Amino acid sequence: MIDPITEIENFNFDDWLFAVKEGELKEIEICENTQNPIFSAFFNIMIKDFYKYIKIExxxxxxxxxxxxxxxxxxxxxxxxxxxLQKQIYFTKTLRIYVTEIQKQAEYLRFFLHLQKQVNSKKIK
Structure with missing residues (x-):
């Protein structure tokens, strides 16, 4: 079995995001390619948010x-x-707020992964 911490550390987020934007990856592929339930849950959430972000973009x-x-x-x-123009300004502001919320959620998830990594490393020692 692959070590979950090593799997997360070695994952290339930039390549993954590019593949998602290009429509090459789907949620099921992420789940099949990992044996770490935390990693799977993270990407199940992230891929949905990135699709929303791409649509908003x-x-x-x-x-x-x-x-x-x-x-x-x-x-x-x-x-x-x-x-x-007034309508467009309203919709643009609304969309930008939504994008900001998605970005915040992504930061929270990254922080969660960082904490999980610390917890797991202490269990191993």
Whole structure:
């Protein structure tokens, strides 16, 4: 059996995140590739949040494109453009708050893994 601590220490988060963004990994693959229940639980949560984050990131990019388009059209119908901009600002702020919450949750999970590693290392000694 693979040592859970070694498994976590050797895991490449950047490669994993890139694979998730590219749609190459699914939740089931993460579970099959680890024998550590804490590690599995961590990724079950993280992969869902990263998918949410990627969707939000795409929405923010679309909003930015719409905003740029509205700036180009701003000389035509200022009242309608102002209303559209107000809606976009509201949605953008809401999405950014959500992204911040996901980032906080990811930090909490990383901290949890750090604590779990410390607990396990003390049990081994």
């Amino acid at each position: 795409n929405i923010l990019n679309q909003l930015q494109e719409q905003y740029n388009e509205l700036i180009k059209l701003s000389k035509k119908d200022n009242e309608q453009i102002t209303k559209n």
